[in-house]
Amino acid sequence: MTDLRPVAIVxxxxxxxxxxxxxxxxxxxxxxxVTGRSQKEGDASVSGTIYATAExxxxxxxxxxxxxxxxxxxxxxxxxxxxxAREQGRLDILVNNACAIHDMLPAPGAFWEKPREIGEMINVGVKSGFDASWRAAPMMVRQGKGLIVFTSAPGxxxxxxxxxxxxxxxxxxKMAADMAVDFKDAGVDVAAVSIWMGSLATERLLNLMASAPEHFEHLAGTLESPEFTGHVIWALYKDPALMALSGQTVIGAEMGVKYGVTDIGGKYPPSVRELHHCAPREQYPYKVK
Known part of the structure; x- marks a missing residue:
């Protein structure tokens, strides 16, 4: 029996x-x-399991x-x-967030001085996002509606x-931009959007900040909660004008202001556009098919 709730994969x-x-x-x-590899505490260097999140x-x-x-x-x-497909018969929201983050990623040194396995985040990140979207797209196209989100950052x-x-x-x-072209050409209201998140108050980052406070002092007062982006995604999904944003890379903090989604202490997180003078790259309309 299908569930009447909106169905999401994160x-x-x-x-x-x-x-x-x-x-x-x-x-x-x-x-x-809720997908992931961690089924019990100790499966990763940072706490958390798929069962705990699902609960x-x-x-x-x-x-x-x-x-x-x-x-x-x-x-x-x-x-x-x-x-x-078997349990729900539909998929409304796919959030491509899986990424292989190596513990040595933020370590000092040039890329060749760190483990080669750091490059796995291109595989479990870019390619895995493509693979999941490839499988989600037919369901969403049949429905005529859906939202595919990539979690991204100003990096x-x-x-x-x-x-x-x-x-x-x-x-x-770039995948969000190009997937949006194919959805538009198919004539369906399936949107693909990439969201720049700010620095998140996760256990991993908070541990880093505690270990080297002088190195991360610039982050004081700028952190977003991990839940903030989820509320922004819901606001996007419910927006009647969602398709106007399809293909764009948006800054989560700015979408919070647009939709009235506040975060920690009822405040809007700062936008990287003002903090570091960064903005998403432009996608040009020229198309080769």
Missing amino acids: TGASRGAGRGIAVALGSHGCTVY EVTKAGGKGVPVRVDHSDDGQVAALFEQV AVHYCFGPAYGAHKAGVD
């Missing part, structure tokens, strides 16, 4: 941004498929469904979407942690 939702987004969507009544989603007012998925394994990704346009991180963020921004 990838990489054991912890961090994915966990916050999943819980926020749950608070709006969504059925949220939070349900407590928030939604329905959390934990599914163990390694997003580098196409068979597991295929099984996820088959499960959603797409400035140096941040090296080339692997930058390639991941720039890559997902």
Whole structure:
């Protein structure tokens, strides 16, 4: 029996941004498929599991469904979407957030002085986002409506942690832009949007800030909660003018102001446009098909 709730998949939702987004969507009544690899504490260097997140989603007012998925394994990704189609018969929101973040990513040094495995974030990040979207698109096209979101950051346009991180963020921004072209040409109201999140008050970042406060003092007073982006995604999904934003990379903090979505202490997070004079790159209308 299909669920009347809006149906979402949030990838990489054991912890961090994915966990916050999943819980926020749950608070709006969504059925949220929570994916990730962590099934028990200790599976990763940072706490969090798919089961804990799914439970939070349900407590928030939604329905959390934990599914163990390694997003580098196409068979597991295929099984996820088959499960959603079988159990729900639809998919309204896909949030591509899964990313392989190596513990050495923020370590000092040039990219060749760090483990080569740091580059896996291009695989479990860009490619996994493409694969999930490839499987979500047919369902959304049949419905004639849907929203595909990529979680991104200003590192797409400035140096941040090296080339692997930058390639991941720039890559997902570009995928949203080009997927939107195909959806528009298909004549369906399926939107693809990339969202620049600010620095998030996650366990990982808070631990980094505590270990080197002088290095991260510039972040004081600028952090966003992990849930903030989820509330912005819900506002986007409910916006009757959503298709006008399809293909764009938007700054989450600015979307918060647009939709009246506040964060910690009832405040609007600062926009990176003012903080660091960064803005998303322009997508030109010229098209080769």
